[in-house]
Amino acid sequence: xxxxxxxxxxxxxxxxxxxxxxxxxxxxxxxxxxxxxxxxxxxxxxxxxxxxxxxxxxxxxxxxxxxxxxxxxxxxxxxxxxxxxxxxxxxxxxxxxxxxxxxxxxxxxxxxxxxxxxxxxxxxxxxxxxxxxxxxxxxxxxxxxxxxxxxxxxxxxxxxxxxxxxxxxxxxxxxxxxxxxxxxxxxxxxxxxxxxxxxxxxxx
Amino acid sequence: xxxxxxxxxxxxxxxxxxxxxxxxxxxxxxxxxxxxxxxxxxxxxxxxxxxxxxxxxxxxxxxxxxxxxxxxxxxxxxxxxxxxxxxxxxxxxxxxxxxxxxxxxxxxxxxxxxxxxxxxxxxxxxxxxxxxxxxxxxxxxxxxxxxxxxxxxxxxxxxxxxxxxxxxxxxxxxxxxxxxxxxxxxxxxxxxxxxxxxxxxxxx
DNA sequence: TAATTCGGTGAACAAGTGTACGCTCAAAAG
DNA sequence: CTTTTGAGCGTACACTTGTTCACCGAATTA
Numbered sequence: 001x002x003x004x005x006x007x008x009x010x011x012x013x014x015x016x017x018x019x020x021x022x023x024x025x026x027x028x029x030x031x032x033x034x035x036x037x038x039x040x041x042x043x044x045x046x047x048x049x050x051x052x053x054x055x056x057x058x059x060x061x062x063x064x065x066x067x068x069x070x071x072x073x074x075x076x077x078x079x080x081x082x083x084x085x086x087x088x089x090x091x092x093x094x095x096x097x098x099x100x101x102x103x104x105x106x107x108x109x110x111x112x113x114x115x116x117x118x119x120x121x122x123x124x125x126x127x128x129x130x131x132x133x134x135x136x137x138x139x140x141x142x143x144x145x146x147x148x149x150x151x152x153x154x155x156x157x158x159x160x161x162x163x164x165x166x167x168x169x170x171x172x173x174x175x176x177x178x179x180x181x182x183x184x185x186x187x188x189x190x191x192x193x194x195x196x197x198x199x200x201x202x203x204x
Numbered sequence: 205x206x207x208x209x210x211x212x213x214x215x216x217x218x219x220x221x222x223x224x225x226x227x228x229x230x231x232x233x234x235x236x237x238x239x240x241x242x243x244x245x246x247x248x249x250x251x252x253x254x255x256x257x258x259x260x261x262x263x264x265x266x267x268x269x270x271x272x273x274x275x276x277x278x279x280x281x282x283x284x285x286x287x288x289x290x291x292x293x294x295x296x297x298x299x300x301x302x303x304x305x306x307x308x309x310x311x312x313x314x315x316x317x318x319x320x321x322x323x324x325x326x327x328x329x330x331x332x333x334x335x336x337x338x339x340x341x342x343x344x345x346x347x348x349x350x351x352x353x354x355x356x357x358x359x360x361x362x363x364x365x366x367x368x369x370x371x372x373x374x375x376x377x378x379x380x381x382x383x384x385x386x387x388x389x390x391x392x393x394x395x396x397x398x399x400x401x402x403x404x405x406x407x408x
Numbered sequence: 409t410a411a412t413t414c415g416g417t418g419a420a421c422a423a424g425t426g427t428a429c430g431c432t433c434a435a436a437a438g
Numbered sequence: 439c440t441t442t443t444g445a446g447c448g449t450a451c452a453c454t455t456g457t458t459c460a461c462c463g464a465a466t467t468a
Contacts, residue, residue: 002435003434003435003436003443003444003445006435006445007444007445010445010446025319025320025321026319027233027318027319029231029234030233030234030319032424032425032426033425033426033427034424034425034426035424035425042446042447043446043447043448044425044426044427044447045427045428045429045446045447045448046445046446046447048427049444049445049446050445054426109317110317110318110319112317112369113313113314113316113317113369114231114314114318115229115230115231115234115314116229117229120373151385151388151389151392152389152392154385154389155363155389155392155393158362158363158366158367159359159362159363159366161366162362162363162365162366163362165316165317169324181355181358184355184400185355185356185358185359185393187396187400188355188356188359188392188393188396188397188400189359189389189392189393189396190396191395191396191399191400192391192392192393192394192395192396192397192399193392193396195395195396195399196388196391196392196395206465207413207414207415207464207465207466210415210465211414211415214415214416236454236455236456237455237456237457238454238455238456239454239455246416246417247416247417247418248417248418248455248456248457249416249417249418249457249458249459250415250416250417252457253414253415253416254415258456
């Protein structure tokens with residue numbers, strides 16, 4: 001068998017093992033090398049053929065989680081085309097992803113304020129992408145000034161991610177109730193930003 | 205010397221040692237018993253005379269952090285009496301506390317989405333107090349319906365805490381810029397909630 | 409004064425950790 | 439076919455970890 005392919009395969013085994021362990025209550029920095037290799041079914045020392053550190057593996061996982069996040073955005077956008085309530089659709093999509101990919105979101109939301117500066121930075125980068133895309137959308141779709149759009153987007157993302165973190169602890173029905181609250185709260189922000197934008201227009 | 209007082213004193217030494225270690229990049233659950241006792245200058249086994257677990261110590265720390273939070277609220281309220289911009293004053297007070305008591309806030313903000321369910325629960329209890337007090341204030345001061353007040357308060361607290369988490373990574377000047385953004389974003393929420401309240405009034 | 413309580417200690421244990429080193433043996437290169 | 443490469447393994451080492459146990463000695467009680 002192809003040597004390169006084989007290596008890639010065990011590398012994936014390591015990544016999968018880490019994700020499996022993360023499904024429990026563990027965080028990235030509490031994963032031990034030996035734990036991971038045990039789960040992956042390889043010798044502890046083999047780990048070093050793929051990553052020089054557990055931290056390096058951690059950054060890889062954050063990157064993969066970022067991919068999921070971008071996938072989420074794409075899905076939300078594609079749904080908005082057909083359906084008209086942008087906010088409702090977006091929140092629904094977000095919550096759906098949290099249910100389906102709970103391990104990935106747990107990873108992101110935990111490491112966002114976790115102990116490792118490197119992880120925090122990596123997550124914050126991903127969330128920035130998210131915010132930037134929303135900002136662009138608001139400028140184009142709602143014809144807001146870039147300043148107000150950016151403030152609005154930032155507030156909305158913070159609110160949604162914060163609610164997402166809460167959602168991880170909740171049952172399916174509680175999650176739906178939370179969704180309704182979040183939708184209303186987002187509408188507060190939209191309405192408020194509109195009012196500010198109108199005032200800005202008038203004063204010009 | 206009084207035996208009881210002496211015991212209290214070493215108990216405090218343990219708590220102080222834990223806080224000192226937390227000033228680094230460590231989280232509650234990554235603190236080890238021996239680490240703590242080493243820092244406190246006592247024998248590892250002495251720890252058990254005061255706490256049966258490191259987790260039990262952790263909950264004590266969260267409680268102490270909650271005290272600081274309530275102190276913050278009191279301070280903010282007392283300042284609002286004299287000054288008129290409620291939002292500006294509150295955000296300033298919050299950011300000031302984050303600067304001064306950064307370890308405490310790091311603890312709260314980290315454990316809020318940390319690995320331990322017990323810690324998460326304890327923190328969420330403290331944040332709930334915070335939200336509830338703000339809700340009451342909004343009902344009394346802004347004459348909002350309890351439903352809208354609660355939604356508004358929840359959104360505001362989520363936004364402020366989320367910004368607080370960001371602030372921990374920033375320099376003093378960046379923090380002031382962030383404060384300005386947050387104040388505007390909070391005004392979005394207030395304006396938006398007002399609009400919704402007005403609509404509710406009309407429809408009745 | 410004599411007896412008891414109890415906070416703090418040191419030694420010891422089993423279990424877990426990261427990592428260095430040299431080996432195998434099949435794939436890749438010559 | 440021979441040589442080189444390199445992924446994976448086993449052993450070993452030095453550490454750290456939580457917890458048990460019997461013990462000391464001063465403060466407290468009788």
